Amino acid sequence: MRSASSLALLLSLAACAPLSLDFLRPQAQGLDTMTQKVGHEAPELAFSFEFDDKADAAEGEVGSGYIVVTQDGKELQALPHAFEMPRERLDASGWLQFKDFNGDGLLDFKVTRLYAMDGKLPVDSLYQFDPKTGRYAQIDLVSNAGEIQPSAPNCVSLKVAGASGSPKVESHCYVAASGRWVRGTPAAARRGAAPDRVDAVCDSGAPELVACRRARIEQDKALLTLVRDYRAGRMQSLQAEHGKSYAQSYARHQDLDHSRWREYRDARCATQSREQAVPVKALPASVELCRYEWARDQLRRYKDQMARLGEVKGAKVRQ
Numbered sequence: 001m002r003s004a005s006s007l008a009l010l011l012s013l014a015a016c017a018p019l020s021l022d023f024l025r026p027q028a029q030g031l032d033t034m035t036q037k038v039g040h041e042a043p044e045l046a047f048s049f050e051f052d053d054k055a056d057a058a059e060g061e062v063g064s065g066y067i068v069v070t071q072d073g074k075e076l077q078a079l080p081h082a083f084e085m086p087r088e089r090l091d092a093s094g095w096l097q098f099k100d101f102n103g104d105g106l107l108d109f110k111v112t113r114l115y116a117m118d119g120k121l122p123v124d125s126l127y128q129f130d131p132k133t134g135r136y137a138q139i140d141l142v143s144n145a146g147e148i149q150p151s152a153p154n155c156v157s158l159k160v161a162g163a164s165g166s167p168k169v170e171s172h173c174y175v176a177a178s179g180r181w182v183r184g185t186p187a188a189a190r191r192g193a194a195p196d197r198v199d200a201v202c203d204s205g206a207p208e209l210v211a212c213r214r215a216r217i218e219q220d221k222a223l224l225t226l227v228r229d230y231r232a233g234r235m236q237s238l239q240a241e242h243g244k245s246y247a248q249s250y251a252r253h254q255d256l257d258h259s260r261w262r263e264y265r266d267a268r269c270a271t272q273s274r275e276q277a278v279p280v281k282a283l284p285a286s287v288e289l290c291r292y293e294w295a296r297d298q299l300r301r302y303k304d305q306m307a308r309l310g311e312v313k314g315a316k317v318r319q
Contacts, residue, residue, distance in 0.1 A: 069136065144300050223298055
């Protein structure tokens with residue numbers, strides 16, 4: 001009876017005025033699936049974006065989820081990513097930028113996390129195709145820090161916010177002989193120089209003690225450098241706002257916090273590896289892998305903080 005009444009009501013409304021049924025049609029959402037042939041002898045891959053349950057956490061932003069890579073309908077990997085930008089600023093059909101960044105003849109891709117607006121630098125991530133695994137891996141050395149642009153062959157320029165708030169440009173190049181990205185000029189890269197070398201040489205699938213230890217040491221060195229850069233930038237701001245004594249006190253506490261973080265990381269990784277019942281022979285490599293991953297994640301956090309620090313200082317300069 002209620003169905004008949006509802007139908008009669010709809011018909012009567014339609015007779016009086018045109019009734020739009022747009023609300024019954026499925027609404028177009030998300031990003032278009034992109035297909036790309038990675039290389040002459042490499043397969044064609046499809047790239048789609050699947051939103052997670054936190055996709056609408058920030059109103060008006062595209063949201064977070066996973067870059068899903070598939071081949072012939074079979075999922076190869078799902079890369080976590082967040083588009084922290086207004087929906088209208090993202091090209092739904094060209095949200096990935098494909099290019100052979102490292103010069104190996106295979107297409108890598110760049111994806112933007114933050115969009116350039118209000119004087120802020122965009123923040124990009126670079127993913128490199130590994131022909132051995134057929135998968136993409138993020139290049140931590142240049143990702144999540146600033147704007148990535150191709151420069152010389154096998155090189156990219158990375159524009160980041162400096163401690164003073166003004167942007168600075170770094171050069172990073174891929175050295176085929178070592179299979180690593182290094183910071184420096186193309187000439188330095190050809191010589192194999194790597195003043196700030198950081199690369200994910202620790203294989204999480206089959207960790208090897210020496211390789212993971214070297215990778216962890218490199219990450220720790222890069223992290224310490226970034227911690228000091230961030231401390232210097234914060235001290236400048238705090239000294240101007242609260243005085244020299246306050247800034248010096250902050251510096252001492254920040255050094256102590258970083259030391260305590262390392263102590264906690266080392267102890268937690270040792271405990272975690274034992275709790276996972278890792279075989280005794282594999283225990284040292286498992287601990288080093290855990291320490292490496294903690295350092296890598298902490299490095300990303302400090303890159304984000306450096307970017308925010310530069311934005312704040314840039315805004316104060318404009319005022």
